[in-house]
Amino acid sequence: MEIMTLNSSLSLKRSVDAGTAEQRKVVQDIIADISENGDEAVRKYTEKFDGIRLENIAVSQEELDEAFAAMDEDMLEILKEAADNISNFHEKQKRNSWMHAEESGTILGQKLTPLDSVGVYVPGGKAAYPSSVFMNVLPAKVAGVKRIVMVCPPNVDGTLPQSVLVAASIAGVTEIYKVGGAQAIAALAYGTETIAKVDKITGPGNIYVALAKREVYGDVDIDMIAGPSEIAILADDTAFADEVAADMLSQAEHDERACSVLVTTSRKLAEETAQELETQLQKLPRQDIARRSIEDFGKIVVASNLEEAITAINEMAPEHLELLIDEPMSAVGKIRHAGAIFIGRYSSEPVGDYFAGPNHVLPTNGTARFSSPLNVDDFQKKSSIIMYSKDDFERNAHKIAAFARMEGLEAHARAIEARNKDK
Numbered sequence: 059m060e061i062m063t064l065n066s067s068l069s070l071k072r073s074v075d076a077g078t079a080e081q082r083k084v085v086q087d088i089i090a091d092i093s094e095n096g097d098e099a100v101r102k103y104t105e106k107f108d109g110i111r112l113e114n115i116a117v118s119q120e121e122l123d124e125a126f127a128a129m130d131e132d133m134l135e136i137l138k139e140a141a142d143n144i145s146n147f148h149e150k151q152k153r154n155s156w157m158h159a160e161e162s163g164t165i166l167g168q169k170l171t172p173l174d175s176v177g178v179y180v181p182g183g184k185a186a187y188p189s190s191v192f193m194n195v196l197p198a199k200v201a202g203v204k205r206i207v208m209v210c211p212p213n214v215d216g217t218l219p220q221s222v223l224v225a226a227s228i229a230g231v232t233e234i235y236k237v238g239g240a241q242a243i244a245a246l247a248y249g250t251e252t253i254a255k256v257d258k259i260t261g262p263g264n265i266y267v268a269l270a271k272r273e274v275y276g277d278v279d280i281d282m283i284a285g286p287s288e289i290a291i292l293a294d295d296t297a298f299a300d301e302v303a304a305d306m307l308s309q310a311e312h313d314e315r316a317c318s319v320l321v322t323t324s325r326k327l328a329e330e331t332a333q334e335l336e337t338q339l340q341k342l343p344r345q346d347i348a349r350r351s352i353e354d355f356g357k358i359v360v361a362s363n364l365e366e367a368i369t370a371i372n373e374m375a376p377e378h379l380e381l382l383i384d385e386p387m388s389a390v391g392k393i394r395h396a397g398a399i400f401i402g403r404y405s406s407e408p409v410g411d412y413f414a415g416p417n418h419v420l421p422t423n424g425t426a427r428f429s430s431p432l433n434v435d436d437f438q439k440k441s442s443i444i445m446y447s448k449d450d451f452e453r454n455a456h457k458i459a460a461f462a463r464m465e466g467l468e469a470h471a472r473a474i475e476a477r478n479k480d481k
């Protein structure tokens with residue numbers, strides 16, 4: 059891989075993938091068809107895109123039990139431990155309703171209510187993602203959401219991946235359906251005979267899923283449009299090239315359009331990492347995907363100093379950032395934009411993908427400039443509480459009425475004045 063030098067004309071920013079006009083049209087047509095024809099349209103697209111006609115898309119308790127029984131005991135323990143770590147982390151995010159009583163007797167506050175129902179998209183297609191089941195469902199559970207509907211595209215034999223089913227059971231999903239792509243998003247947003255509509259849809263997926271979420275937003279809420287994975291690694295001469303290359307490939311194997319970038323102050327590390335990437339790629343099972351990702355979107359960049367490197371990384375606002383530098387904690391304050399920051403050698407990105415506890419659904423495509431990881435707040439909504447006292451009302455009524463008249467809203471002013479009389 060070519061090694062570049064960081065200069066003012068080199069930007070690490072990703073261009074947002076808005077899909078092609080043709081893909082948008084495909085998605086709009088699928089959504090319209092599902093809204094109109096419900097389950098029958100779901101069956102048609104599942105047959106077309108996943109290669110199986112399913113008369114019944116609901117996962118039965120029997121299928122869940124079979125998946126559990128077939129799961130390796132040790133693996134089951136690992137899944138449970140990961141689920142505990144993720145739940146514990148998200149418990150710390152949970153906020154409570156609050157009310158504050160002023161001395162004047164007025165009570166102001168904020169009431170938090172979990173969403174009634176959430177739809178969680180779990181990608182199928184290229185890989186099975188039990189970890190994404192945990193990352194979407196467990197924060198919803200912590201928030202108190204009662205109805206959690208999971209959708210996932212079926213395998214060609216009409217099953218769902220065993221690992222996904224077991225994760226769904228551990229996490230406490232309430233309904234599971236074998237449907238993927240834009241047709242799953244439309245079914246969750248508008249409902250079919252089998253799937254009752256939900257209030258919010260979360261979860262990552264490919265371009266068809268992302269475009270569908272964008273289309274239905276407004277009729278339901280969505281979490282974010284999570285694009286292909288990204289990793290930026292900031293490293294100096296204390297880092298090890300084999301570890302840097304391994305971490306870059308860990309995200310490259312997700313998707314041909316995943317993006318792995320090394321920014322380093324050490325030319326030696328840059329050269330060794332380029333070599334390591336080639337050696338390690340040859341031994342990877344998902345070599346084709348990872349190679350295309352590295353060739354089309356991978357970058358190794360040499361910066362003249364740490365400050366310059368951090369400026370470029372802030373501009374990129376990567377989904378994941380690893381700090382493999384001497385005294386990495388000292389750089390954290392200077393990082394303004396990154397979905398998740400992995401500090402030091404033992405915080406390899408997959409630690410966060412699976413086990414540490416923080417969420418792996420993170421802002422991509424530079425949206426870490428203004429978005430946050432999926433979290434418990436995404437599954438609760440707030441209502442303001444206002445209980446105004448007589449004293450406050452009498453003291454402020456004329457100010458409120460004046461404000462209303464300034465806006466030309468006479469009825470507002472009169473609503474206030476109607477109460478400002480002895481009755």
Ligand SMILES: NC(=O)c1ccc[n+]([C@@H]2O[C@H](COP(=O)([O-])OP(=O)(O)OC[C@H]3O[C@@H](n4cnc5c(N)ncnc54)[C@H](O)[C@@H]3O)[C@@H](O)[C@H]2O)c1
Nearest residue numbers: 107181182183184211238239262263264266284312313419
């Ligand atoms: N950000 C995260 O947290 C995270 C986690 C896991 C996976 N991911 C990403 O999710 C994505 C998963 O993509 P995937 O494709 O493997 O699975 P997917 O489930 O997103 O997509 C499969 C579905 O796409 C639809 N589809 C495929 N080709 C189509 C076409 N030509 N026209 C219309 N619809 C079509 C089909 O309905 C199929 O069921 C990857 O990009 C991966 O990196 C992200």
Ligand SMILES: N[C@H](CO)Cc1c[nH]c[nH+]1
Nearest residue numbers: 187189190287288411418
């Ligand atoms: N790295 C992905 C998010 O960008 C999440 C994931 C799931 N499984 C493994 N990794």
Ligand SMILES: [Zn+2]
Nearest residue numbers: 308309312411
């Ligand atoms: Zn990953």
